Amino acid sequence: MGEGLPVALILAEHGADPMTVITAVLHDLEDVGAQDVAMEFTSDTALRATFGDAIVDLLCEFTAFDRSGPIPPPETTDRRVLAIKVADRLHNMRAISCLHPEVQGQITGLRRPHHPAARGGRGYLP
Numbered sequence: 001m002g003e004g005l006p007v008a009l010i011l012a013e014h015g016a017d018p019m020t021v022i023t024a025v026l027h028d029l030e031d032v033g034a035q036d037v038a039m040e041f042t043s044d045t046a047l048r049a050t051f052g053d054a055i056v057d058l059l060c061e062f063t064a065f066d067r068s069g070p071i072p073p074p075e076t077t078d079r080r081v082l083a084i085k086v087a088d089r090l091h092n093m094r095a096i097s098c099l100h101p102e103v104q105g106q107i108t109g110l111r112r113p114h115h116p117a118a119r120g121g122r123g124y125l126p
Helices: 004-013 018-026 037-041 044-051 053-067 079-097 101-108
Strands: none
Touching (some): 004 018, 018 044, 018 053, 053 079
């Protein structure tokens, strides 16, 4: 199921409630290929019948947050959605850090930091 399980594990290790952990498992269903288990859940109705309204509503909120352009203010976003997003990013960074630096650059689109703050330039960081 893609990266859902590692993200859910990160959240479980940090004491997230079961609804958040289940939502994390499902958070990338739309990104999973057609040959995967996700094909069982091609409709909102099937997801709701299997996981319940509360989890699907949280999943929809996460998807909307994840696809929004500018990041909405944290005070207007469910904390569980923010937790899933942070765990997802943490998992991505852990996965990328295991790759050769050249491959990391291809994935991120960066070969080296361009901004002085990213290079530890004086005057930008405390």
